[in-house]
Amino acid sequence: MAALAVTTTVGYGVLTYAFSVLLGPMSRELGISTTTAVGASTVAVLVTGVMSIPVGRWLDARGGRALMTAGSVLAAVAVLGWSQVQNAVQLYGVFVGIGIASAMVLYPPAFAVVVAVARPESRTKAILTITLVGGLASSIFIPLTGWLEHARGWRGALVVLAGLVAVIAIPLHAFAVRRSTPRIAPGQPKGSPRRVLKDAGFWVLAGSFVVHSAALAVISVHLVLYLISLGHRPATAATLAGLLGLLSVTGRIVASVSARWLPMATITACVLTVQGVAISLLPVVGQQIAGAVVCLTLFGLGFGVSSIATPAILLDRYGADGFGTISGILTTPVTIAKAVGPLGGAALAEALGYRPLILTVAAACLTAAAGLAITQRMPRM
Template identity: 70%
Template sequence: MTANPGLVERPTAARPGTRRLVGALAVTQTVGYGVLYYAFSVILGPMSRDLGISNATAAGALTVAVLVAGLLSIPVGRWLDARGGHALMTTGSVLGSMAVLGWSQVHSAAQLYAVFVLIGVASAMVLYEPAFAVVVAVTDPARRGKALLGITLVAGFASSIFIPLTGQLVARVEWRPTLAVLAVLLAMVTVPLHGLALRRTAPVLDRAERHRRGSPGWVLRDPAFWLLAVTFVLHGAALAVIAVHLVLYLVSLGHPAALAASLAGLLGLLSVTGRVVTTLSTRWLPMATIAGVIFVGQGVAMVLLPVVGRQVPGAIACLVLFGLGFGVASIATPAILLDRYGAAGYGTIAGTLAAPVLVAKASAPLGGALLVAAVGYRPLVLCVAGACALAGVLLLLLKWRPTARAASPR
């Protein structure tokens, strides 16, 4: 695949240094994901008891946040293409900090859901999609792969840092003061870094370029885009189901709860390894091919888990194979989009793809819970296996799609 030749970027002067930009975004993504997403799993239990609501009702708030982020991904992408990420991500950091502080003061389910609407808005403004769009806009094409990998490698440890940190804080000061501390931390780290490091990252465009970047219509006429959308919807839904249900499934296989949680923790650590392996492999193979093979491997791992997962070595082997692909989509998506469509209008294109993927991630765990209630965990795991395998096959087919079928913008 080759980048679409219809749009050509113009160089801009006085851009921020790549290392400084990548370093700043690596830190803000780690803290942003840690506070806005991963801390929730620790807060969930004590918060539900304090508010007098069920865990399921409370968990629905996070689903709302992810849905809101998905719905906003397209307008956020348009903003990034037109104006860059400086004002957007700095404002989002302020909003996210205020929302987390507001979260610490909720006293009802309605208030909780209202706060998580704001957290969803902030997430759309500050997490991976806008960060990647900024990097794509201002980084030399030869350095983009390393820049994106650097950000995701560091941010891949967000769960490993913030889940234990939040747990320690809750154990010492309860959940409300914990959220207040996390809100202050989010503000102190992300607001100044976004405010300083993202200056001069706005694209320099004439009116015609601005119009073309803001219109994804030509991309929507490319059949390969819809192939990508189906691929990442399937894979994103499968990962979301596993992230929520894996511990309970391992317990159902006979593993103690503490061991099941430890085994599930392998996924976060292995996701970093998988990103490194994937990026290094692009020296020899296209990203779509590499990701396709990894996704198929994840499908194989999930097929084998019900068979060999009752024994600890078998469970570890399956989770290692599955975990290597746990974070691959985050670097495969921008690489494949850049390979096929180029960097011009990246924010809008990536936002258009992210919208259905985020909706799938938000709704799949609930669908999984309903399936488990109806027929048990084994069919759910086999559905995850099928989704991963099909996603991998579709990506392997993608490299045979002629790029000439991608309509050029007018």
């Protein structure tokens, strides 16, 4: 658990958060637009989604040691290759590699390993610990990458980051991750992971997380611009948006503690309902700093809850047998929604304005909440 907490923090920090810091200087030196550069990141996210199912199958059949070690090697090589790109074609090529590596080393495979090696009663606590530590990735690696870029340039910064992946993640995955089959608790369902495809409840569950993932992606990209349109200064808007990351850790703790008394699907539905109501009020009270703080604080509580809710809900509904594959089946559309959501949000904002976009996000959160609540009443396969 400790090893995976460290490796996922490094993974998200280098493979996800470093990009935003290096986007400007990289685009200028390569002579490409920021839109073209951001497209490489989008490609990586889509590749990660496509790879989720085969990665899940491997984890179920062979465990995580070899796969996560190979993923760390690929991540280090890809980031090192990123430091040497000379044009957009090469940039997109290395980000295909980064997308594959991300599917092999971030939260979903880490959770599958936890499910395989931890006692059933310890799984939720272990997953929470990993997500709490992993939640620090942006706080650690965004300023670290900024400092490295200032000291060594964006290419030199990537060489150092690739070295961190090689030195930290590769040995931890190679020596700390055990090969194991899941511990099946008495009474848990067993059988082929494909059984979920025949379960109507799974499709409702998947639709809920897809809609919610797209909504969160839209907010991540467009919130600062919307707050500026409400009259806040850019620095103030960025500070207010930072509440989302800060409160996401709190939301995960609240969800984990509440799981002692309520099913995780019920807890998540309640949190998403609060999110929907809070963000719907932002156009009404968001012009005042106090109103914006209240809305974003409540919305932020659910910003990271899906990280812990998804594995808990899947375990509760389908058990540990075939968990990696089942998780991969769900992760694929969720990840794709995360990639394309901001593009759809930009189109909607351009056509109708930011207020309808924010209200659409609110409706998406409430729809996802209703879907999760409905799954609690649907028969299990």
